[in-house]
Amino acid sequence: MTFQSTILIIPGLGNSGPQHWQSVWENKFNFKRVEQQEWDTPVCDDWIESINNEVSKYDPANVILVGHSLACTTIAYWA
Known part of the structure; x- marks a missing residue:
């Protein structure tokens, strides 16, 4: 399966281990x-900055964010 968009995986609290569906999809x-600076004690502004930095590397109109757990609310706040 190939995708035309850039898909960014955004794990939630604690990151996602090798068997987690996000890691499998990745x-x-x-x-x-x-990647976040701190997976276990997140700071909202830092997580938002990480998303901004990664999205800015691509055409934002062609980026799909796939979040899990705390990343879902972080993506909503970012948006």
Whole structure:
């Protein structure tokens, strides 16, 4: 399966381990993971900045964000 859009995986609190569906999708479909500075004690502004930095590397109109857990509310706040 190939995708025309850039898919950014955004894990939630604690990140996602190797067996988590996000990690499986990241590896299987060559999606990109947004890395956070602190996975266990998140700071909203830092997480938003990480999303901004990653999205700005691509055409924002062609980016799809895939969040899990706390990342869902972070994406909503970012939007």
